[in-house]
Amino acid sequence: MTGLAIIGAGKSAVLHGESARAIRGIKLVGVGGRSSGRAGAVAAALGCEELAVDDMVRRADMLVVAVPPGDIGEVLARIPLDRPLIVESPVAMPSAVDTAERHATHRLTANRPRAMLGANLLHAQVVRDGLAAINSLTDAHHLVLRANGVRPVWHSASADESGVTLDLGARLLPVLLAAAGKPVVEVSAELRRQDGFVVAAELGLRLQDGRLARAEFHWGDEPPAAEVEAAGATRVVSVGLWPFPVLEVDGNETASAEGREPLHALGFVSQMQRLKAVTEQQAEPWPGLAGGVGALRVIEAANLSDSSRKPALLV
DSSP states (O other): OEEEEEEBOSHHHHHHHHHHHTSTTEEEEEEEOSOHHHHHHHHHHHTSEEOOHHHHHHHOSEEEEOSOHHHHHHHHTTSOTTOOEEEESSOSOOOSSOHHHHHHHHHHHHOOTTEEEEOGGGGSHHHHHHHHHHHTOSSOOEEEEEEEEOOOOOOBOOSSSSOOBSOSSTTTHHHHHHHHOSOEEEEEEEEEEETTEEEEEEEEEEETTSOEEEEEEEESSSOOEEEEEEEOSSOEEEEEEESSOEEEETTEEEEEOTTSOHHHHTTHHHHHHHHHHHHTTSSOOSSOTHHHHHHHHHHHHHHHHHHHTSOEEOO
């Protein structure tokens, strides 16, 4: 049996725990978080022990880090660099005060050879098929991510009082970056705020090959939905991400996860199977944490661009 422990006790921890229970050969040995009452309830629901972080690190073969972004650096510092693990996106908290410290945190976070970014949608088969179709487009000239969602639990991403918030689609940006296939070199953004929080955003991402990708986010009362759309010289590919993955080519549905159990449809179970294979040295970690750091840098650049009204370079 491969032992798994989950550091965190929120919704993500529950999703990972339930995914592990669906896989033969994984034993959930513990769950823990700062809130002992909530962690105890989650552990009881998942049929495992509530453990302290150091105990989970000592007893588990592989780990999931599902804590708020501001706590990730502290938690990772207590985990050996070669331990197989999943880290939820985004993988670090931006710092508006100490640029050197922020870059050092990014390097430390990404330099983990057996770590995976928590990007479950990238493991969903329909999404993977859609990304392959997008990456095969010739003369691709159009790439956009559109998302509507309920207002998330906001995390302050700045030491000042400018109303900067962290969640600019942090969990969806890795899908757009995978569809882009090239590094982002410049970000421009227009953010709309209400009561000090970002409620809508339009991001322009200039890619290394000169193409422009876009991300359009809205958080409010609309039904949650998300899709990536791309167009090339010969066809248009659309990949629905939420509420379940759907692939359309030239307006015709070619694959759908509708009707599948959600943890399978959204890639959570496949992601956990990949982590188990990494732990057993039967697969390489994918995607790496660098993708989460890249998403975080896009978020930081978007906030900077919106404040300055000029595109922000990613260097």
